[in-house]
Amino acid sequence: MRNLILLILGMAIGAIGAANIVNALRQRDAYPRGLMNVMQYHYVAMRGDVRLNRCAVNTPQHLAILRELAGGIETAVYAGDIPEPPFHEYDQRLRAALDAVPADTTSTDCAALAPALNRIGAACDACHRQYR
Ligand code: HEC
Numbered sequence: 001m002r003n004l005i006l007l008i009l010g011m012a013i014g015a016i017g018a019a020n021i022v023n024a025l026r027q028r029d030a031y032p033r034g035l036m037n038v039m040q041y042h043y044v045a046m047r048g049d050v051r052l053n054r055c056a057v058n059t060p061q062h063l064a065i066l067r068e069l070a071g072g073i074e075t076a077v078y079a080g081d082i083p084e085p086p087f088h089e090y091d092q093r094l095r096a097a098l099d100a101v102p103a104d105t106t107s108t109d110c111a112a113l114a115p116a117l118n119r120i121g122a123a124c125d126a127c128h129r130q131y132r
Contacts, residue, residue: 032076042066055110067098090127097123
């Protein structure tokens with residue numbers, strides 16, 4: 001009887017501990033995952049704009065937000081630590097792809113935006129293959 005109680009107690013304490021660890025991990029990831037999901041939203045929205053050939057209205061704003069958010073990836077994922085060199089490299093690649101979109105492309109010419117978007121998507125995928 002005593003052993004059974006100890007066993008149940010042990011299992012309960014173990015379950016609480018595990019739940020705490022899972023919770024802590026989830027909270028640690030909340031910021032980078034939130035950042036990534038917002039980037040995803042704006043990236044998908046830009047792709048939709050191009051597909052509908054409507055790049056004048058919202059596209060410049062999506063692009064501006066993506067540029068802004070991309071600047072925060074390292075802080076979000078590494079929480080102030082210095083990122084590994086390859087990670088930094090992938091981050092630079094995304095920023096370069098975002099910067100390579102010519103300013104007036106977004107407002108006048110959807111077709112010219114399509115290859116730029118492919119480069120941006122490729123930069124996202126490249127980092128995800130190694131780090132996600
Ligand atoms: C320099 C590296 C890097 C780049 C560039 C990058 N990501 Fe990520 N991404 C990550 C990492 C790391 C994770 C995993 C985050 C986690 O689970 O804590 C991730 C996860 C994600 C997720 C899943 C989030 C979740 O809820 O689990 C999405 C969506 C995403 N990224 C979208 C994007 C988009 C869109 C781009 C390009 C505009 C992009 N990412 C560029 C590193 C990167």
